[in-house]
Amino acid sequence: MKVLKFGGTSVGSAKNINNVIDILNSYAEKDTIICVVSAVGGITDKLLLAGSLAKNKDAGFSKTFNTIKEIHLDIIKELIPFSNETILNVISDKLETLNSLLEGIYLINELSQKTSDKLTSYGELLSSYIIAEAMKSRGLSAELKNSQELIITNSNFTKADVDYKQTNKNIREYFKSTKQKITICPGFISHSKTGEQTTLGRGGSDFTAAIVAAALKVEQLEIWTDVSGMFTTNPKLVKQAYPIEKLSYQEAMELSHFGAKVLYPPTVQPVLDLNIPIHIKNTLDPESVGTIISNNHINSGIPVKGISNINNIALLTLQGSGMIGIPGFSKRLFETLSQEKINVILITQASSEHSICIGIDDKDADVAKSAIDTTFENEIALNKIDPIIVEAGLSIIALIGDNMKNHQGISGKMFSSLGKNNINIRAIAQGASEKNISAVILQNDVKKALNCLHEQFFEIKTKQLNVFITGVGNVGERLIEQIKQQKKYLKEQLKISLHVVGLSNSRTMVFDDDGLDLNTWKEQLQKGEKASLQGFLAQIKTLNLRNSIFVDVTANEEVAGLYPEYLRQSIGVVACNKIACSSNYENYKLLKRLSLKYNAPLLFETNVGAGLPIIDTLNNLIASGDKITSIQAVLSGSLNFVFNNFNNSTTFHEVVKQAQVEGYTEPDPRIDLSGVDVARKILILARESGLEMDLEAIENTSFLTKANLETKSVDDFYKSLISDEAHFQKLYASAQSKNCQLKYVAQLNNGKASVGLQEIPEGHPFYNLEGKDNIVMFYTQRYPEQPMIIKGAGAGADVTASGLFADIIRIGNK
Structure with missing residues (x-):
């Protein structure tokens, strides 16, 4: 015998219900099957909305009711195209009774918890009836059994407590005598000892399935949903998340408590003591492995099994010097919250006893603050403690895994990864079992936090x-x-x-x-x-x-x-x-x-130097303890290109224009030719060498004419180059007469920097510098006579892009 539970999405459409029927039919070939079903996806929310509208005297409740009616009738028409009159009459009667209930709520302007249970029960009652009749219409051995006749509770409406003794007896007696291969049971709903309709609270359909599975001591409980098991983290936020094949009960409960919607924690309890495995599977992908939850899974040695989160958290901080060494503060705090029926999700306290922080649901924050401030009114008035501090808009993220306690450094990796991504941690909590490490962060940082932690613990190689x-x-x-x-x-x-x-x-x-x-x-x-x-x-x-x-x-x-x-x-x-x-x-x-x-x-x-490793080399020299004594460099690929191509058979204007067209100069070539660009480069090297220097301190001897420097636009600049061609030819002729090459040189000596055009004699390392190449000579304490030389292309789109790319990769390798 097997118990299968199908959630709201699994029965959310006729197409999905057909998948459910196919799965049940295949299982029934080998086993007797009990199938627990939820309401059609979204219907419970619509029922609550209709009830709320009716209670508030909003006639719009009837529109919501009609939507509920249409959804169910459309599913019947698609599932059972030639449905008989009896089926339609039963559904119509149920819907009419639901409408009467909503009209009653509208008339009396009240929606009690007792009435709310009656209202929400219609979701499961309708879905289970439709699915059972669809199976019968196909000749399958299926029968509907109302769970309200099996599961007995107290009268704690909306979250009733189960009378396991009577419930287990009812379940065993019924299924002992049943003959059909498949029994369909509505989840979530139950009856009190006094015969009133009750519900099992959030996750109630899972709970129903677990109660039945435990009562019958079946081999396995299967929970079918719209995802292929419990994931390493929320796949909607982390695309690299993947299903976890095996989890312990404790790991599953922790993940569920911290936001994994696939499973609701109370579900685990009825089967936990009996060690009945829970198998979570995907209705839309039945062949997927899914997740098996048990205490018999093989320990994979993986320390972290999953990362989960809870949003909409408020952090309340009670602090003050008057708390130190005085017993009873924590007791009064938690009693106050208990009286207000406020659930505490996280607790952390400083060892100094100066403060205690608790995490609660955002929606309870105002009530909690008011109640706590009232409780400690006297201490606040005497300045022994501060009024409660409330921080909203927070989330809790949690690393979870049974094996974390056997691995050192998990916390360090977690907090380091968050810190590197500027994710501030407001509070930390870790149980003595070390199965869970929780941190409170801004809700806006949740997606980034889950991604960087998932990368750290599940994608370490990438x-x-x-x-x-x-x-x-x-x-x-x-x-x-x-x-x-x-x-x-x-x-x-x-x-x-x-x-x-x-x-x-x-x-x-x-x-x-x-x-x-x-x-x-x-x-x-x-x-x-x-x-x-x-x-x-x-x-x-x-x-x-x-x-x-x-x-x-x-x-x-x-x-x-x-x-x-x-x-x-x-x-x-x-x-x-x-x-x-x-x-x-x-x-x-x-x-x-x-x-x-x-x-x-x-x-x-x-x-400096486009793709050449000039700054990186300089930084490595400094970091290793060397000291720069002098730098000599040709740092402008554009100027080197210009002077390597300029001669008495060309014009300076033509060469500069060519350099701009080929991408060697800035869009405004005056930046290059004025020497400002080179001055910036030697300034950067001076600063990276450890010198405190500004651009104004660099001596810039320009080779341009006054007319060139005073132009107001690029076009005017080019015109001035034509006018002053004789000046540039004179510079060339002077260098040629001495068998020298013109190079624009940057220098740093004894804390002083300069840039300017120089005539470089034959034999100098700069003399044969070709094309757009750059060269830098570092004289240091370790390289006092023969400098460290870096030489290569120092301008051009490809080499500049490769330099940027190298920096990006350098960050990736950190």
Whole structure:
């Protein structure tokens, strides 16, 4: 004999009920089956709504009733197309009695708990009758048995207590004599000893099934629902969640208590003592393995079995110096809550006895505060304790697993993972059994918390990065292409799952928290919403995804000004924009402090040398205890390209124009040619070396004419280059006469920095620097005579994009 229970979704439509019938028919070939069914999905809520409307003298209750009526009649017509008059009459009578009850509630303007039980019982009474008749119409050996004739309770309406002695006797006697292969029983409903209709409370249909299973000592209780078992966490919030094959009773109860809706904790109790396994299966996918709950499951050695959460929590804090060493405060606190029938979900107390925190349902917070403040009115008046502090909008997240007590560092991993993602913990609770570690966090952080914890404990081999890119021009487009090309490699070799979640240009922006399709990102961006720097930031904050990285591929000062806001949200920043790190020194230090405080990486390798590992190498030298004594560098790939291609047979104007067209200069080439860009780069290296320096301290000897420097637009600048061609030819001729090459050099010596055009003699490391290459020579205490040299392409979309990509990967590898 087997007991199967089907939930509201499983019987929520004619199609699903047909699935249920097929499952029962296949089981009945081998066993005698007892099938407990819930109300049709959503009907209990509609019954309560209709009752509430009627009680409040809202005639709209009749509209809700008609909806209930139509749902059931439509299911009958689809399940039993040629249903006989008797079936329709029975259903019509039940519906008419329900309508009369609602009209009575409307007339007397009252809905007691006793009447509420009568009202809600119609959901199961209707669904069980329809399913039984549908099975009979197909010639199956099925019969309906009203659970109200079997399950006897007290008169505690809406959540009645079961009289197990009488109930077990009724169940055993009935099923001892029954002949049919399949018995359909409505869940949730029962009768009191005095003959009044009662219900078993939330999860009552599961409870009914467990009561029957325990009474008959069946081999297994099966609970069929719309998911394939109990998941590692909420699959609606964590897409990587997966079903847990085996759980202990205690693990299942903990997960259920902390929000796993598949199972209701009291369900477990009747079968727990008898060690009857519970098998949770999916009506829509009968072949799926599901979850088996028992005390006989094989210990897999996995410390954490699941992560669950409860939303809508309020945290109440009772504190004051007058509590220390005085017995009785906790007793009075919990007695007060008990008198108000307020359930306490979580408790934590400081060892100093200065405070005690409790977590309760948000909806009870006002009543609880008022009652507690009244109880401790005298102590509050004497300033021995503070008025109760209430924090709403919170949630509890919990790690659960029988085996956690045998593994060190679980708590550390949990809190470290939350901290890295800027998730503040308001309270912590852990039982002595170590089967549950709970933390109270902001409800807005639940999705991010569940994802980062799931990644930590169930996807340890793969880390998901959520990337947001502002600026999708030349460099940004190449970066996206590189990410697309390397996604598979990153996942397989580096165990990084990289999702580009948001993109923005100056006109539009687009987001997809599952990751944008990088094959069609241009089309998606074109159809996106109007772009806004603040709007982009706001959307990233709203999505609140773990391991978020903001990538700035602009030269925009406003974008750079938002870095502090990103860092304060623990969102990593990767930038090729040099403005932030070459801004005033206080802002530079602020960014560094925020990065450390909020554990948000701030990487800007491409600020100097595009994709060359210049800043990374410098940081490694400093971190290893070396000290920079001097830096000599050619740091402008654009200027190097210009002077390598300029000669007496070309014009300076033509070469600069070519450099801009090929993407080696900024959109405004004056930034490059004025030396400001190089000055920013040597400033950044000076700061990373440990020097306190601002841009004004760098000596910038310009090779441009006064007319070039005073132009008001890019067009005027190009015109001035044509006018001053003789000046540039003179610079070239001077270098040629000495057999030298023109190079724009940045230097840092003895705490002083300068940039300017120099004539480099043959034999110098800079002399043969070709194309757009950069070169940096680090003289340090360890490299006093022969410098450490880094050389390579220092400009261009591909190498700049690869530098940004490398910074993103560096964050992923942390």
